Amino acid sequence: MKNFSCLAQNFFVICFAVFASSEGGFSQLESTLPPAPSELGGKTGSQILWDQYGIPHIYGPDLLTVVRGYGYAQMENHAELILQKVAEARGRTAEYFGPGAQNANLENDVRIRTYGIPERAERWYREGGFFQQSILQAFVSGLNQYADTLADAIDQTLRQVLPIEPEDVLAIVQDTIHFTFLPETSNVPDLIAEWSAGQIAAASQPVHPKTKLGSNGWALAPARTTTGNAILMGNPHLPWGVNQPVPGLDVYQWMEANLVIGDPNHPVLNASGSHSLVRPPSRSGLTITWDGRILLIR
Numbered sequence: 375m376k377n378f379s380c381l382a383q384n385f386f387v388i389c390f391a392v393f394a395s396s397e398g399g400f401s402q403l404e405s406t407l408p409p410a411p412s413e414l415g416g417k418t419g420s421q422i423l424w425d426q427y428g429i430p431h432i433y434g435p436d437l438l439t440v441v442r443g444y445g446y447a448q449m450e451n452h453a454e455l456i457l458q459k460v461a462e463a464r465g466r467t468a469e470y471f472g473p474g475a476q477n478a479n480l481e482n483d484v485r486i487r488t489y490g491i492p493e494r495a496e497r498w499y500r501e502g503g504f505f506q507q508s509i510l511q512a513f514v515s516g517l518n519q520y521a522d523t524l525a526d527a528i529d530q531t532l533r534q535v536l537p538i539e540p541e542d543v544l545a546i547v548q549d550t551i552h553f554t555f556l557p558e559t560s561n562v563p564d565l566i567a568e569w570s571a572g573q574i575a576a577a578s579q580p581v582h583p584k585t586k587l588g589s590n591g592w593a594l595a596p597a598r599t600t601t602g603n604a605i606l607m608g609n610p611h612l613p614w615g616v617n618q619p620v621p622g623l624d625v626y627q628w629m630e631a632n633l634v635i636g637d638p639n640h641p642v643l644n645a646s647g648s649h650s651l652v653r654p655p656s657r658s659g660l661t662i663t664w665d666g667r668i669l670l671i672r
Contacts, residue, residue, distance in 0.1 A: 419434060419435075419439045419442060419443070420432050420433060420434035420439050420440055420442060420443030420446075421433040421434070421443075422443050422446065422447055427630075428451070429630045429631060429632060430443075430444075430447035430450075430451075430631050430632070431631075431632040431634065432444055432447060432631060432632065432633050432634065433634045433638060434634070434635060435635075435636060436635065436636075437509075437635055438508060438509070438512040439512075440633050440634070440635050441509055441512040441513050441516070442512040442513065442515050442516040442519075443516055444513065444516060444631060444633060445512070445513040445514060445515065445516025445517040445519075445520075446516035446517070446519055446520045447516075447631060448516075448517065448629060448651060449516070449517045449520035449521060450520055450524075451629060452627065452629065452651055453520065453521065453527070453528045453532075454528065454529050454532055455624075455627060455651065456517065456538075456651060457528070457532040457533075457535045457536070457538075458532065458535075459546055459549075459550075459625070459651070460535050460538055460542045460545075460546065461532075461535045462482055462486065462549065463486065463491060463492075463495075463542060463545035463546045463548070463549045464486070464492055464542065464545060465482070465483040465484075465485075465486030465487045465491065465492055466483060467479035467482050467483055468480045468482075468483050469483075470531075470534055470535060471531065485553075486545075486549065489548070489553055491545050491548045491549055491553070492541070492545055494544075494545075494548060495541040495542070495544035495545035495548065496541050498541075498544045499540050499541045499544055507540065510540035510543055510544070511540055513540075513543065514537075514538045514539060514540050514542070514543065517538045518536065518537045518538055521533070521536050521537070521538075550625050554625055555625075589608065589609065589610040589611065590608070590609045590611075591606070591607065591608045591609075592605075592606075592607040593605075593606050593607075594606075594607070610628075612626050612628050627651055628648050628651075629648060629651060630646075630647065630648040631646070631647070631648070632644075632645070632646040633645050633646075643665060644665065645664065645665040646664050647664065
């Protein structure tokens with residue numbers, strides 16, 4: 375259970391890390407009951423204002439309301455991409471879209487089910503407790519609210535994936551982080567391909583980083599800055615395409631947002647930043663974030 379708790383904590387860093395930077399955000403959630411299904415199916419309850427750069431500014435009185443609005447905004451920008459990744463993480467792309475070119479969808483589904491991703495996602499959700507379940511319910515209710523309201527704006531082929539379930543978010547986290555990002559950094563997919571092609575000698579080579587490129591971080595002590603303030607800088611080297619889908623980015627697509635909890639003039643939390651999508655994907659929720667106290671610069 376201890377290992378699961380660590381995974382659950384990492385998940386919230388992956389999908390909603392911006393809230394973790396504020397103790398107030400968590401305390402508000404703890405005093406809020408999980409929204410009822412009828413409430414989840416209604417309006418997001420938040421106000422979403424889009425600026426000239428395509429960035430959503432999401433306002434709400436409490437954490438769950440803002441999370442719900444955040445899900446709605448993600449779908450407004452990336453509905454087709456999100457639904458595609460949901461289908462993949464379920465291991466059901468061949469069922470939805472056919473076997474695919476050179477059986478690509480079928481191979482994806484075999485891989486997902488061999489890894490046990492759907493079953494593990496169900497277990498994580500079941501064992502995750504009140505906090506995780508509340509966040510996931512609010513988030514997917516926002517995703518589904520957009521789909522219910524603006525179904526005609528979504529490709530008809532992808533609508534059959536709806537509705538999105540809380541377990542889908544946890545499945546996407548696994549597929550993106552544990553079975554895509556981490557293996558690719560160690561060149562594992564290429565080694566598996568060589569092994570599958572019968573190149574046993576090549577596949578038996580030691581696992582090594584595929585590239586020297588990667589995320590970078592710097593922590594500057596107050597004595598090293600002109601203002602006398604500490605600075606934490608992070609650069610994941612990933613674009614977000616002015617919050618529009620960038621061809622070929624797939625799981626590396628990022629999105630920028632501003633989340634405000636409480637009175638905008640005296641908010642519990644006011645955080646701006648960017649992160650990968652729900653298949654967080656999410657790696658780090660709003661990974662590069664300014665919350666008024668801590669600055670992380672991309």
